[in-house]
Amino acid sequence: MGLRKVAIVGAGITKFVRRAEETGPEMSYLAAKMALDQAGLKLKDVEMVTVGSAPDAFDGVHMKGEYLLSGAGGNNKQYIRNFVGGGTGVFAPIHGWMHVASGACDVCLVVCSEKMSSCHPHPQGAFLTIFDHTTEQPLKPTLIWIFALEMRRYMETYGLSKTDIARVSVKNKNNALDHPSAQVAEAVTLEDVLNSEVLAEPVHRLDISPASDGAAAVVLVSEDVAKRLTDKPIWIDGVGWNLDTAYWATKDLYYPRYVEKAARMAYEMAGITEPQKQTHIAEPYDPFDYKELHHMEGLLLCERGEAARLTAEGYTARNGNLPVCPSGGALGVGNPIAATGLMKVIEIFLQLREEAGKRQVPGKPKVGVAQAWGDLMQVGTVIVLRR
Amino acid sequence: MNIEKVPVKGLTSEEYDKAIKISWQPKLQYAWDNGIAIGKYLQALKEGKILASYCNGCGRIMLPARSFCELCWRPTDGYTYVNDTGVVNTFAICHVNWDASRLKPDEPRHIPAVIEIDGASQGQGIMHIIGNVEPTKVTIGMKVRAVWKPESEREGSITDIKYFEPY
Amino acid sequence: MKEGVAIVGIGVTGFSSVSPSLSFKELTYSAAVKAYSEAGLRPKDIDSFITASEDFMEGYSIFDEYVPDQLGAVLRPVQTVTADFLQALGIGYMMINTGRFRTIAIEAHSKASNIKTLDEVQSFALDPVYLRPLKENSTFLAGLEMKRFLEDSGNTEEQCAHVVIKNKKNALYNTNAAYGANLTVDDILSSQPISLPLKHLDVAEPADGAIVVVLASHNEAKALCKNPIWIKGIAWFSGQGNPWSRNLCSADYATLAARKAFAMAGITNPLKEIDFAEVCDEYSYKELQHLESMGIVRKGEAGFLTENGATGLDGILPVNVSGGSLGVGHTFEASGGMKTYEAVLQLRNQAGKRQIKDARVGLVQSWRGTPTATGAVAILSNE
Numbered sequence: 001m002g003l004r005k006v007a008i009v010g011a012g013i014t015k016f017v018r019r020a021e022e023t024g025p026e027m028s029y030l031a032a033k034m035a036l037d038q039a040g041l042k043l044k045d046v047e048m049v050t051v052g053s054a055p056d057a058f059d060g061v062h063m064k065g066e067y068l069l070s071g072a073g074g075n076n077k078q079y080i081r082n083f084v085g086g087g088t089g090v091f092a093p094i095h096g097w098m099h100v101a102s103g104a105c106d107v108c109l110v111v112c113s114e115k116m117s118s119c120h121p122h123p124q125g126a127f128l129t130i131f132d133h134t135t136e137q138p139l140k141p142t143l144i145w146i147f148a149l150e151m152r153r154y155m156e157t158y159g160l161s162k163t164d165i166a167r168v169s170v171k172n173k174n175n176a177l178d179h180p181s182a183q184v185a186e187a188v189t190l191e192d193v194l195n196s197e198v199l200a201e202p203v204h205r206l207d208i209s210p211a212s213d214g215a216a217a218v219v220l221v222s223e224d225v226a227k228r229l230t231d232k233p234i235w236i237d238g239v240g241w242n243l244d245t246a247y248w249a250t251k252d253l254y255y256p257r258y259v260e261k262a263a264r265m266a267y268e269m270a271g272i273t274e275p276q277k278q279t280h281i282a283e284p285y286d287p288f289d290y291k292e293l294h295h296m297e298g299l300l301l302c303e304r305g306e307a308a309r310l311t312a313e314g315y316t317a318r319n320g321n322l323p324v325c326p327s328g329g330a331l332g333v334g335n336p337i338a339a340t341g342l343m344k345v346i347e348i349f350l351q352l353r354e355e356a357g358k359r360q361v362p363g364k365p366k367v368g369v370a371q372a373w374g375d376l377m378q379v380g381t382v383i384v385l386r387r
Numbered sequence: 388m389n390i391e392k393v394p395v396k397g398l399t400s401e402e403y404d405k406a407i408k409i410s411w412q413p414k415l416q417y418a419w420d421n422g423i424a425i426g427k428y429l430q431a432l433k434e435g436k437i438l439a440s441y442c443n444g445c446g447r448i449m450l451p452a453r454s455f456c457e458l459c460w461r462p463t464d465g466y467t468y469v470n471d472t473g474v475v476n477t478f479a480i481c482h483v484n485w486d487a488s489r490l491k492p493d494e495p496r497h498i499p500a501v502i503e504i505d506g507a508s509q510g511q512g513i514m515h516i517i518g519n520v521e522p523t524k525v526t527i528g529m530k531v532r533a534v535w536k537p538e539s540e541r542e543g544s545i546t547d548i549k550y551f552e553p554y
Numbered sequence: 555m556k557e558g559v560a561i562v563g564i565g566v567t568g569f570s571s572v573s574p575s576l577s578f579k580e581l582t583y584s585a586a587v588k589a590y591s592e593a594g595l596r597p598k599d600i601d602s603f604i605t606a607s608e609d610f611m612e613g614y615s616i617f618d619e620y621v622p623d624q625l626g627a628v629l630r631p632v633q634t635v636t637a638d639f640l641q642a643l644g645i646g647y648m649m650i651n652t653g654r655f656r657t658i659a660i661e662a663h664s665k666a667s668n669i670k671t672l673d674e675v676q677s678f679a680l681d682p683v684y685l686r687p688l689k690e691n692s693t694f695l696a697g698l699e700m701k702r703f704l705e706d707s708g709n710t711e712e713q714c715a716h717v718v719i720k721n722k723k724n725a726l727y728n729t730n731a732a733y734g735a736n737l738t739v740d741d742i743l744s745s746q747p748i749s750l751p752l753k754h755l756d757v758a759e760p761a762d763g764a765i766v767v768v769l770a771s772h773n774e775a776k777a778l779c780k781n782p783i784w785i786k787g788i789a790w791f792s793g794q795g796n797p798w799s800r801n802l803c804s805a806d807y808a809t810l811a812a813r814k815a816f817a818m819a820g821i822t823n824p825l826k827e828i829d830f831a832e833v834c835d836e837y838s839y840k841e842l843q844h845l846e847s848m849g850i851v852r853k854g855e856a857g858f859l860t861e862n863g864a865t866g867l868d869g870i871l872p873v874n875v876s877g878g879s880l881g882v883g884h885t886f887e888a889s890g891g892m893k894t895y896e897a898v899l900q901l902r903n904q905a906g907k908r909q910i911k912d913a914r915v916g917l918v919q920s921w922r923g924t925p926t927a928t929g930a931v932a933i934l935s936n937e
Contacts, residue, residue: 015396121488129614213397243622247450418668422575423577
């Protein structure tokens with residue numbers, strides 16, 4: 001049995017918005033339909049479906065996967081939901097890859113949907129219950145705590161200033177002005193970010209991506225089917241994922257070692273030995289601006305502690321040596337958790353096909369990497385795509 | 388792909404208020420079995436002490452106490468008390484509550500921190516709150532000690548420690 | 555590389571109505587130790603790990619966070635699927651077939667005793683717009699379906715009671731079972747009404763426990779294990795859960811999954827070619843409905859066959875020799891795991907008093923429970 005190649009041949013994204021009129025299943029349908037239309041396929045051509053969606057607490061439905069299935073095309077199909085926290089958006093296509101690469105099917109639909117706005121009084125409240133119920137929740141932690149703790153550790157380790165980090169938010173929010181799905185694209189300046197409300201020192205409001213509703217989908221097919229459908233299949237060259245210990249307070253937070261391990265797993269499969277040279281475009285997960293830097297280092301796209309300097313030098317701009325988050329990322333487009341990760345995968349897909357419109361980076365990129373992160377600073381999910 | 392007309396309509400907060408909505412407040416109550424290790428950890432907190440486990444395989448003294456070493460894949464070799472002092476590994480000064488509502492101007496700021504506990508292995512920290520100090524005076528590397536609730540008020544919970552203060 | 559995926563190690567800690575001495579981590583660790591040691595593997599030798607769990611059953615948002623430590627999987631590729639154990643097993647099977655993974659560990663557990671408001675959690679899965687506002691206990695869906703199924707198939711309430719009797723009696727011979735009992739038809743028919751025709755004794759009661767399985771590719775399995783249990787076929791299907799948009803008479807998910815699993819395993823005459831079946835009996839009528847839907851027996855016959863002992867230990871097709879969920883306890887996402895455990899014991903000739911003679915091929919089937927229409931089927935064999 002040879003190793004089967006798997007390609008992405010269609011993609012769809014809805015708008016990312018703060019309070020969607022549509023339900024989770026409806027958003028899933030819209031994204032899935034877009035993806036199938038682009039691939040030139042119908043739902044009956046789809047054999048299996050995998051759905052990614054982050055905490056059930058957002059949509060307020062137990063067994064959220066079963067609830068989404070009607071919209072995600074799962075009726076009378078082999079359908080399953082994968083869920084690795086914030087890493088889900090990039091893990092979902094990896095899950096789809098398993099379906100096709102194993103020979104179990106030739107056409108797999110991957111859908112990610114999130115409706116955070118259902119959760120009241122604020123979606124952030126759902127994150128109280130990600131902390132250990134016995135040893136941590138009694139302290140009434142909020143999601144912002146862990147980011148602020150990690151950000152401060154990162155800044156202190158490398159002597160970075162808030163300005164160094166805010167540059168990422170400026171880059172991404174401005175990049176997002178060219179993304180049709182964008183929720184919070186804005187021509188912000190450094191001053192805007194640094195003057196925005198402090199939520200948890202050192203985190204300001206404009207350092208954070210918003211709570212969002214949205215969905216995205218991709219169609220994965222085997223090599224034979226890909227060649228029949230399109231002359232621009234984008235191959236999944238490498239997949240990697242890694243989960244660190246639940247005892248998050250016993251690790252040094254300045255470096256995401258689990259992202260590195262996931263990246264190495266994906267790079268090895270893709271035959272990439274020098275990621276800095278052999279990767280042309282990157283979409284690391286950026287729910288907070290410092291995370292883009294944190295993840296660039298974890299993805300081995302630069303030396304530890306160097307990401308901020310490279311950003312300041314324009315290295316990661318759309319016309320830089322290594323465009324990072326040309327989509328506008330979570331910071332600019334929005335962060336409906338699972339759909340964000342898939343949005344990033346789709347960005348690489350579009351960029352490699354030179355179909356990214358105003359966001360297109362120059363130089364005809366051939367290899368791109370997308371990454372998502374999640375849980376309590378634990379999960380890294382990485383995918384390498386190649387034209 | 389040309390995303391000509393991207394679907395999904397976002398409502399403004401006024402539109403949202405006027406929309407027909409269905410709300411539901413689920414009753415989700417759990418009573419988690421603490422098991423051997425966490426049971427002992429909580430019991431120790433009630434007694435005003437912090438309990439760790441040690442593994443002779445990797446030599447770590449770990450927090451919170453656990454019955455098996457997840458790295459060596461073997462039962463831990465025993466429990467040992469560690470100090471109730473430590474060093475701040477990282478901290479934040481928080482102006483929002485768990486539900487994203489803002490703290491009122493006269494309410495004290497929340498200062499969560501990761502505190503590396505003295506007596507446990509390097510890097511073994513727990514999350515807790517820093518108190519009794521000006522937020523601007525908190526630094527990474529600061530030495531802190533636990534301030535316990537009086538014995539009669541302790542329940543066997545992480546909140547038996549009110550906060551950690553500098554010393 | 556020869557094809558084939560086998561179970562080379564399995565460990566269970568359970569099943570009981572409560573498990574207060576162990577946390578879920580300790581429970582799972584104990585099952586994992588058994589499974590890995592049976593497989594002769596250390597965690598670092600295992601290529602990837604899969605957990606089947608649902609957040610609201612654990613009381614955590616993102617339960618995935620709390621998975622790796624008790625599987626020895628820190629800084630390893632770990633994933634969570636919100637599905638039944640059998641579906642997770644199917645993903646592991648796929649992963650090995652990609653050719654890039656040699657061994658996979660799969661776990662699921664139930665700590666249902668820790669959920670004080672279990673009914674509320676289950677009702678939280680109902681459609682928020684169309685069903686939940688009715689404020690009914692979600693078992694009403696099972697009562698509804700049972701009535702329609704019995705009317706359409708001609709099976710009777712008494713025959714459903716025979717399922718309960720058989721399974722709880724079988725459980726008396728299973729040291730891992732929580733709800734073994736010796737009952738009469740009257741006991742069941744006169745038990746408290748829940749959602750008629752569903753009565754208290756028709757419903758499997760929750761149990762705690764954990765199960766871990768180690769899968770290996772063909773070559774690894776041959777090297778590791780004297781008696782690997784091969785997965786000959788595995789499939790799952792989902793349908794719309796809402797009762798007005800699906801078939802209430804027959805379980806389509808079971809029909810489709812069985813058809814696919816039989817095809818993968820080369821089975822054309824299930825009744826003859828399968829030696830035993832572990833079938834979902836979360837509600838007594840479900841065992842009959844699943845047997846008929848999978849095409850193992852003809853429509854309307856399952857009740858009659860059960861009443862006459864055809865699905866007993868000495869019958870033509872022993873069903874739920876373990877005791878099923880009715881006898882062992884309902885373990886939610888771990889249900890498929892409990893049934894897999896029984897199948898493995900039978901196929902290894904390790905089932906003691908309840909050993910079926912010459913067991914070579916077994917069928918394992920699961921359903922995700924109300925309000926879903928999702929279920930899986932696996933065919934296991936020792937050849």
